[in-house]
Amino acid sequence: MTNRNLNGQVAWVTGGGTGIGLETVRALARAGSVVVVSGRRQSELDAAVSAVHEAGGVAHALALDVSDAAAVTAAAARIVADHGRIDMLVCSAGGNVPNRYWNALTPQAFAQVISVNLNGVAYCVGAVLPAMRAAGRGSIAVVSSWAGWRYLTFTGAAYGASKMGLAPLVESINDQEGPNGIRATLVCPGEVATPILRSRPKRPPDADIARMLKPEDVADAIVYAMGAPAHVCLNEIVIGPVWNRIYTGADDLKPPR
Numbered sequence: 001m002t003n004r005n006l007n008g009q010v011a012w013v014t015g016g017g018t019g020i021g022l023e024t025v026r027a028l029a030r031a032g033s034v035v036v037v038s039g040r041r042q043s044e045l046d047a048a049v050s051a052v053h054e055a056g057g058v059a060h061a062l063a064l065d066v067s068d069a070a071a072v073t074a075a076a077a078r079i080v081a082d083h084g085r086i087d088m089l090v091c092s093a094g095g096n097v098p099n100r101y102w103n104a105l106t107p108q109a110f111a112q113v114i115s116v117n118l119n120g121v122a123y124c125v126g127a128v129l130p131a132m133r134a135a136g137r138g139s140i141a142v143v144s145s146w147a148g149w150r151y152l153t154f155t156g157a158a159y160g161a162s163k164m165g166l167a168p169l170v171e172s173i174n175d176q177e178g179p180n181g182i183r184a185t186l187v188c189p190g191e192v193a194t195p196i197l198r199s200r201p202k203r204p205p206d207a208d209i210a211r212m213l214k215p216e217d218v219a220d221a222i223v224y225a226m227g228a229p230a231h232v233c234l235n236e237i238v239i240g241p242v243w244n245r246i247y248t249g250a251d252d253l254k255p256p257r
Contacts (some may be wrong), residue, residue, distance in 0.1 A: 001006075004177075004209065004225075005032065006028065006031040006032045006035065006227055007031075007032030007033075008032065008034045008081045009032070009033045009034070009085075009087040009088060010033065010034050010036065010037065010079065010084075010085050010086055011033040011034070011035045011036070011087065011088035011089075011090065011226070012031075012035075012036045012076070012079055012086055012088065012089050012090070012124075012128065013025050013028070013035060013036070013037055013090040013092060014039070014064065014089075014090070014091050014092055014093040014120070014124055015037065015038075015039055015066075015091075015092035015093030015143075016035075016036045016037035016039055016045070016067050016090075016092065017037065017039035017040075017041055017044030017045050017047070017048055018023060018039070018044055018194065018195050019092070019192070019194035019196065019215050020143055020189070020192060020194060020215045020218045020219060020222075021037075021039070021090070021092030021093070021143075022044075022048050022215065023214075023215040023216040023218070023219035024090050024092060024204055024218075024219040024222050024223065025048055025052060025059060026035050026048075026051065026052060026057075026216075026219070027216070027219045027222070027223045028058030028088070028090075028221060028226070029052045029055065029058065029059055030055065030057060030151075032059075032229065033087075033088065033226055033246070034058045034059070034060075034083060035052065035057070035058065035059040035060070036059070036060050036061075036062050036079050036083075037049060037060065037061050037062065038062045038063065038064040038066070038075065038093075039063065039064065039121070040064070040065050041063075042061070042063050043142050045061035045062075045063060045086060047059055048061070049061045050164050051053075052233075058153045060082075060115065062075055062078065062079070065088060066091075066093045066116060066119075066120030066124060066247075067115035067116050067119060067120050068117075068121060068123075069123045069139045071237065072120070072123040072124055072127050073123070073126075073127050073172070075128075076124075076127035076128055076131070080091050080105055080131050083244075085131060085135060086128045086131045086132065086138070087135070087137070087138060087139065088138070088139045088140070088141075089124060089125065089128045089138070089139075089140045089141070090140075090141045090143070090222060090226075091120070091121045091124050091125070091140070091141070091142045091143060092143045092254070093116055093120055094117045094120075094143065094162075094196070095112075095113065095116055095117070095196060095197060095199065096113060096155065096156065096158070096159045096196060096199045096200075097109040097112065097113060097156070097158065098199055098200065098201050100155070100156025100157065100158060100159060100201070101156055101157075101201075101255050101256060102157060103168040103256065105156065105157060107156065109158065110150050110157070110158040111157035112158075113159055113162055114158060114161070114162050116162075116186070116224060117159065117162035117163060118161075118162040118163075118165045118166065121142055121166060121169060122169060125140060125142075125173065125184075126256045127175065128140070129142060129182065132177075132180070132181075132182050133177070133182070135178045135181075136180065136181045137181040137182065137230060138177075138181065138182040138183070139182075139183055139184075139185075139225070139226045140173060140182070140183070140184040140185070141171075141184070141187055141222045141225055141226060142166050142170050142184065142185070142186055142187065143187050143189070143218070143222075144163045144166045144167070144170075144178070144186050144187060144188045145159070145163045145188060146160060146188055146190045146191075146238070146240065146246060147160045147179055148160075148162045148163030148164050148165075148166050148167060148186070148188050148191065148196075148256075149162070149167075149188040149236075149238055152246065153253070153254075153255055154252075154253040154254070154255065166186060167186055167236075170185070170186040170235075170236075170240055171186075174233060174235060175203045178233065178234065181230070183233035184192070184231075184233070184235075185222070185233070185234045185235065185237060186224040186235065186237070186238065187218065187221060187225075187236075187237045187239070188237065188238045188239070189213055189217075189218045189239050189240070190212075190213060190239065190241060190244055190246055191204075191208075191212045191213065191241065191245060191246070192212055192214070192215060192217075192218060192239030193209045193212045193213065193214060193215070193242070194215055200252070201256075202251075202252035203252070204245075204250065204252050205252070208245060208250060211241060211243045212241050212245075213239065213241050215238065217239065217255075218239060221239055225237065
């Protein structure tokens with residue numbers, strides 16, 4: 001499958017300051033896109049933009065908390081005002097909490113995870129669809145998780161519920177907006193060596209982290225989906241490391257009993 005030319009296309013990446021989002025920003029910029037980078041921490045956004053500029057690409061920072069629906073709507077409007085279009089949306093903002101098992105999970109922690117991982121995606125999708133409909137095209141990638149594809153104990157109730165909810169959300173985009181030229185891809189990575197590992201109750205051993213997926217592995221898959229021919233929709237991508245602890249097991253993946 002030959003990728004389309006992404007030169008001059010406008011991509012909006014949430015959670016773009018670190019991890020998978022940051023590598024997706026870099027990859028899209030290398031492919032010629034103008035990338036708007038969003039996240040909550042301005043310092044990380046500035047560093048991401050500087051890295052893109054140093055590599056000869058084009059990127060702009062737009063600080064945002066995706067759990068704030070009004071702020072998301074305003075951000076999308078600003079992108080359209082500044083650039084005239086939004087061709088691509090990559091929803092990579094997400095997180096988890098250490099107190100993820102039912103013996104410690106609080107209502108506040110559950111709501112915190114849902115507000116970013118599920119609500120934040122819905123807000124961003126709703127905000128970009130009008131511009132994409134007007135253009136008659138658009139590509140959306142939603143970073144879910146292996147936990148959004150199959151139940152995983154170690155991710156916890158809130159994370160699993162939020163990620164499982166993304167599957168029908170993405171399918172509804174393809175169902176309802178495909179006739180308008182808009183496509184969406186659900187991306188379900190296995191374990192990835194990103195900063196989110198720090199939120200786990202037990203940090204994996206360094207030797208295990210070294211064998212996990214790299215953020216750029218997932219970013220490459222996202223850009224592949226974004227650059228597919230206009231008539232092609234990669235509905236779902238499931239990607240994991242060859243040495244997969246979800247299959248082999250590990251002590252740090254076991255919940256407390």
